[in-house]
Amino acid sequence: MDLLWANDLDTLWANYLVSKIRNKPLVFDSHEHFTEVPELKYNKFAKWFWKKLERKILPNLNNVITVCQPIKDYFKNQYDIDSIIVRNCPKKDFVTKTKTKADLNMPDKPILIWQGGGCNIERGMEELIESMQWVDAYLYIIGDGDVYQDLKALSIEFGVRNKISFVPRIPFEDMMQYTFNATIGLSLDKDTNQNYAISLPNKLFEYIHAQIPIIITPLSEIKHTIEAFDICEFLTNHNPSNIASQINALLNDKNKRELYSENCKKAKQVLCWEEEEKKIIDLLRNLR
Secondary structure (H helix, E strand, C coil), X not given: CCCEEEECHHHHHHHHHHHHHHCCCEEEEECCCHHHCHHHHCCHHHHHHHHHHHHHHHHHCCEEEECCHHHHHHHHHHHCCCCEECCCXXXXXXXXXXXXXXXXXXXXXXXEEEEEEECCCCCCHHHHHHHHHHCCCEEEEEEECCCHHHHHHHHHHCCCHHHEEEECCCCHHHHHHXXXXXXXXXXXXXXXXXXXXXXXXXXXXXXXXXXXXXXXXXXXXXXHHHHHHCCEEECCCCCHHHHHHHHHHHHCCHHHHHHHHHHHHHHHHHCCHHHHHHHHHHHHHCCC
């Protein structure tokens, strides 16, 4: 190999060792604030272990990429590292719509979608399931994760199983066919852990490129990135009745949905991989 590329902290140790043994350059690509993910929140030993590994290796790195300003600031303050920010935006027209709702056996109702991420704790999914009691629409949850089976049980408990389809992980292009046919895209992460509080979810950009209106939590990086484009409703709180109220309000406002969809066309010209990849090309040209 000519280059080692470590995606997140859990791959860094092996890549770092090989880079030293082979005397090859290493890029650390930090997709999230790994030591603050909710899965480590209640596992003190695991958090200690990864934090120690981070402290041992990061001060020795020259080529670091991350996804948002707060993580960039963290690396600078903790380890005096100058990283570059590369957002995981799709390419323009990276996937095209090839299937209709009928092709996908989707019901003839407004479609809500939560897609492409881990069904994990503190992502507002439990409250979303409960909110479906008061929403006249059909919800697709596409993915898998720690609470996936719990969400299915909750949908039965709240009597909304007939309003929800749980679709396991599927190829990206197949997943996007559901997204293209959705009425509203949802992203409801909470700020209850540091990693989510500064997150910029991939699904946000995928909804934008599918040109569908969005309801999303106004986390700091999300709000900073998209508020100028006028493409979404920001979730005001995670109370299930409030989630239902905001979904219903947008479902009942066709003009607003059309405005958000039209504005997504403009946003995707800026929030696209063609712009972000320039930063990686510059990094590779100046590897240290």
